[in-house]
Amino acid sequence: MIQRRLDRTGGQPLWKQLQQDLVRRLRSGEFDDTFPGELALVEDYQVSRHTVRQALGKLRADGLIVAERGRQPRVATTPEIRQPMGALYSLFSSVEASGLTQHSIVRALDIRADGVIASRLDLEASSPLLYLERLRFAGDEPLALDRVWLPASLAEPLLDADFTHTSLYNELATRIGVRLDHGREDIRAVVPTPAERAVLRCPPEAAAFSINRQGTSQSRPVEWRHTLVRGDRFALSAEFSENLGYRLTPAAVQHQA
Amino acid sequence: MIQRRLDRTGGQPLWKQLQQDLVRRLRSGEFDDTFPGELALVEDYQVSRHTVRQALGKLRADGLIVAERGRQPRVATTPEIRQPMGALYSLFSSVEASGLTQHSIVRALDIRADGVIASRLDLEASSPLLYLERLRFAGDEPLALDRVWLPASLAEPLLDADFTHTSLYNELATRIGVRLDHGREDIRAVVPTPAERAVLRCPPEAAAFSINRQGTSQSRPVEWRHTLVRGDRFALSAEFSENLGYRLTPAAVQHQA
DNA sequence: CCGCTGAAAATGTACGCACATTTAAGCTAG
C-alpha cells in the first residue's frame, strides 16, 4: 500500500483531512469490496490510531460506513441515501420502483424571456431563460406536465440536449458541472383545468399536485420549476422519526386507474 | 462538588453512562446557567478526560450542547427543535404562524371497533379503539376534517378530554406519557366528495390533501389517522439541502379564498 | 476609569499504551 501524505502544517486537523480523503476515495468506488481497517490506515497515512478513529467516527456518524467489534468496517449499504431532490424525485423514483418505464415528450425547448420567472431567479427581468416543457410518462400513461426555467447564461449548452430519456439534473451535472445542493418547494392540491386534464389524460374527477420549486447551486438560483402531477395514481409517501427527521420514501403506484 | 459514581462492572461503557447522566441532569435544568468543564467532570466522575470527551462529543453531535475552543461548553439554545410531526404539524404550524386562531369541533369521541383500522395498528380485529373525529378551524373557516383511531387499551383515559382547543399529542404526552417518535404518512391529492365539501365549506372547484398516517411510539403503533385538508388555502412547503435533508417549513396561508 | 497586556484556564489536536470483546480464519481430531 502506498504511503499517503497529509498536510501537517496545521492548516486543517489531520483527522479532518483523513476523513475528507476517505470520503473522496469512498465515492470513487475504491472501497466497494473491502474497507481498510484501522491499523492499515495507521500504516498508510502515518498517523496514530486515535486520529484514524476520530475520522472513522465521523464517517460512521454520517452513515457512510458501519463498523462492528472484531469485524472490519464496511461501506454502508445504500451509501448516501441522501434525498437529493425533494417531492418530484420521490415521485419519479416511485415510478421507477414500480417497474414502469419513464420517458418524456419535449413540448418546448428554447430561449425566451419572462420577467416574473426571472425575478424569482434573482435575475433582471429581461434576462434570457432556457425554457423546457415536457410531458412525462410512466409506462404508457402521462404522469406529469413539467415546465422548467433556467438562466440561459448557464444552461444554454443544453439547447441541443435530448430530454426524452435523460433527466435535467443529469444533463446539468455532466454537461455543465452544476449540481443542485439546496432547494425550496411548495406543494398544492389543485383541480386541473380542462386543458391540463386533456394533456394529462386525467379522468374528469381527478385532482393533481401542483409543485412549485426553486433549486439553487452554491447559493445561486439555478432553476424555477412548475410541475403538475396527476393525483389519481400517484401519492407522496414519507417517513419521519426523531433521528432521521422527515424523509420522503418511494410510494406505491397504482397501475390501473 | 460531590463525587459521582459510575458502574465499572462493564455493563455499559463509562462514556455512555456519563452521557446519559449528563442528559438527565441537563434536562432537569441543572446546567441552565453554566455547564461544567471537562476537567470538572473528570474530577466529579473520576474518569479520564478521554472518556469525558467521548461523552461530550455525543452530546454535541446530538445538538444538546455547543463547545468552542477555550470556552466552557454551554447548553444549546433551542435544544431540539426536531420536526416532530410531519405534514400535518407543518400545516397547523403554518396556520399558527399566520396569526389565525385554531379550534376544533368534536364530532365524535367514543370507543368502537373497526377491523380494518385495527389491523393497521397491529391489533386483533375486535380490539376496541378510541375514535376521535374533529372538524378543525383556522380562524372562522374550516381547515381540515380529522379522524383518529387509537388503541383503547392505551387511549381510554382520553375519553373525557376536551379536544376543542388542545392537541391530541399534548393529551397523549401529559395524560398517558406517550410521545410519538416515528411515523409514516401518505399524501394524496383528491377531489372531496360533495358531503366532505359541505362539511369543509369548500368552493366547488377546490381540491384537497388526503393524508393517511400511522404514528408509533417505541416501535408500537399508537395511532392511525386520516385527515382531509382543504387545498384551496393551504399548501405544503419544504426546504431541502445536502446537510439538512428534507424539512417541511411553515408555508404562507391565503387568508381569503 | 479605561485600555492593554500577560497569565491562567479551557477546549482541540495528537500521540502513546493496555486490555476487553468479538469476529474470522486456520487447524486439528474424528
Add this chain to the structure above:
DNA sequence: CTAGCTTAAATGTGCGTACATTTTCAGCGG
C-alpha cells in the same frame, strides 16, 4: 470432509501524556 476448538486479528473501551489555540480575566499602567 466436516465439526469443533484454538488462535490471530480487528474494533471497542479506557487510561495517560503533551502541546496548540483560544478565551477569559485579573492586574497594571496610562
